[in-house]
Amino acid sequence: IRREKRQFVIPSIKIPENDAGPFPKHFTTLRATGKSKPVRFNVTGPGMEQTPDGFFSYNPNTGYLYTTRPIDREKTPRVQLEYFVYNDQGTLLEGPKRLTIDILDMNDNVPEFASQIFNATIPENAAYGVSVLQVSAVDRDDPSTPNGRLVHSIVSQSPGVPFAKLFTINGTTGVISTAFGLFDRELVDSYTLTVQATDLGGRAGALSASATVSVTISDVNDNPPVFHHLQVYGEVKENTTDLNVTTLSVTDRDEKFTPNWRAVYKIQNGKTEALVAIKTDPQTNQGIVSIIKVVRFICLHKSVLT
Template sequence: MLVLEQTWGGGIALTLMTLHTDQDKGDGNLKYILTGDGAGSLFIIDENTGDIHAVKKLDREEKSLYVLRAKAIDRKTGRQVEPESEFIIKIHDINDNEPKFTKDMYTASIPEMSGVEVDAFLKSADSLLGTHLGTSVIQVTATDADDANYGNSAKVVYSILQGQPYFSVDPETGIIKTALPDMSRENREQYQVVIQAKDMGGQMGGLSGTTTVNITLTDVNDNPPRFPPEYGASNSSYQFSSPESAPPGTPLGRIKANDPDVGENAEIEYSISNGDGSDMFDIITDKDTQEGIITVKKHLDFENKVLYTLKVEASNPHPDPRFLQLGPFKDTAFVKISVEDIDEPPVFSRPWYLIEVDEDAKEGSIIGQVVAQDPDIAKNAIKYSVDRHTDLDRIFNIYSGNGSLFLSKPLDREETPWHNITVIATEINNPKQSSQIPVFIRILDINDHAPEFANYYETFVCENAKAGQVNQYLYYQKTFKETILECHLEDFNILA
């Protein structure tokens, strides 16, 4: 027999059927007994009348078929009056289960700018058919425990309750797709979509269930770096300054272009593309802050140039070819750097000086001159002096006003052929600014010493010595000279 599920009298036993035997005379001598699936718990039988009752709610989704057996026995003898009867109770489905999604919440992601990628023909057909040919995001699935083979109780149809007009859902498959082209993560990153699954084919009266889908737009490199509008190529420039004494590598300031992308897509590389300062300055990229750091590349000289202009370029190192048509993925800005004057020490005209002077030069004689000047625009006056640690005997002196060196004591080349002294140039207005230069003084020899014999000589000559015969070599030398002159003794005359 067929019985609708959920059949129950709501606390009152509901009669499903009545068993009766011809042997029952109605005198109460027979007793009806029920056995099998659910006997005694779901189904009971009135032992006097044979009425079978359902005492609990029947649920087809738990059990759809029950096999029961019934018999009638004589109360006095306990014997069956007829063979046992078997009957089947089949629970007939009703729409008592709403669709349930496999997850209470779904999470999905899709790259931004994932458009409705169809050509014009497909777009037209899509419009006519009322379907959405967008980019697939995720598929949701709902199941219905009702009988799929009977009616529409388990026929599920999907619809979108929240998330339009950005997304759509296929009513049969549950595939969620984008519904708008060129969705930008920079405008909105997170979307919460609510999907409904309704049975009975979506018709009125059907049961429904819902789920939430959290969709995140992931980043693509669709934005080029841009300098702030006030520093763009056609607007104001960045302004920095540097003392002329700044050594190479000194950072002067930072510039920053903005890229609304994230991660690798927001990385920026800075370079100097043009400008009269491209040889004097450099720019490096701070990978942590994505800023460009302007640094000194070569030594600066205020007296040579006081203002430099740089054209700086910011670019993406990882452009996406799909979006190159959006324009160049780089931007430019101008940087102006002013050089500040620093009070510099005097600069000599040479790295060192060599002066030659005769050893018989008179005291007070000028033997040479050193020249230094203040490299600054102020051209401060210079005074000169001799570092007395390099001239302990005070042989030399210098005129403080013009750098002329003169002798204070006589010279002796044979005693000291070279003198190495240091001359100091100092700014009069700022004595802290001073420079030193080595001066090498070579003493030139003059003929101021007569030759002298090295030893006393005593010579013996044989009486039969021949003319021109060499008897002995005599040597003489000039004091402190390296050359030794050889002389011959002949006929008692010295031949030199």
């Protein structure tokens, strides 16, 4: 029966990332169990002869391990080495033994938004608590530590009409929602928000990043057309047709050139519906009143339409 040699696992060693040195810097010493005579060590693995190489060096006689340059935790969060113990004749005494090196995170990464500008649209009749969009950021630092723990906030809103805080944001998820149901496109048709993501849970000394959110308020049909004049007059000569008689003007505060704004004119009563038509001017929204049939004075000399 062939037995596999048992691996000895040593508790992990922790070293800080971005250590400034001076290098080489001693950080631990390898041990040979119960050996009083001189021994030699051989260490292999990432950071030694394997990629990423050049992080560590060691003294084969003393077992001293050194860092040789700064280590970026975001690229190399953990290294696992193996070492062997030999006597001076080259006979293996111990090993392989596993040595785990954890790189301790430092707050060296600024939060990042997926975009510097976010765009969203909500209807002007949006109620309280309506979700607008999510603007969550990421931080390359260790998310299990305060260094990678982000808090989202709204820094400013422009314009501050009718209130300065019409929106709220979930500090953890970055979801922006309406804080009030008080939007009026005819008053303000868009808002600009500055949002911020801050690490360290928002504590002092934190790193932060900002982004802009543009919220467009879309129109709903909440404004009726209003006539400029309640009465208008027009004259035509008899035996006339295809002639514009007068115009009807209205104001509608809904968004121009949309169905909510476009006026449709209808004759509700009168004795000349078959003689008169009203078409809407697509640019001005005016109603163009025209004669579509020949009018004879003997038949009709005056008519009132509503």
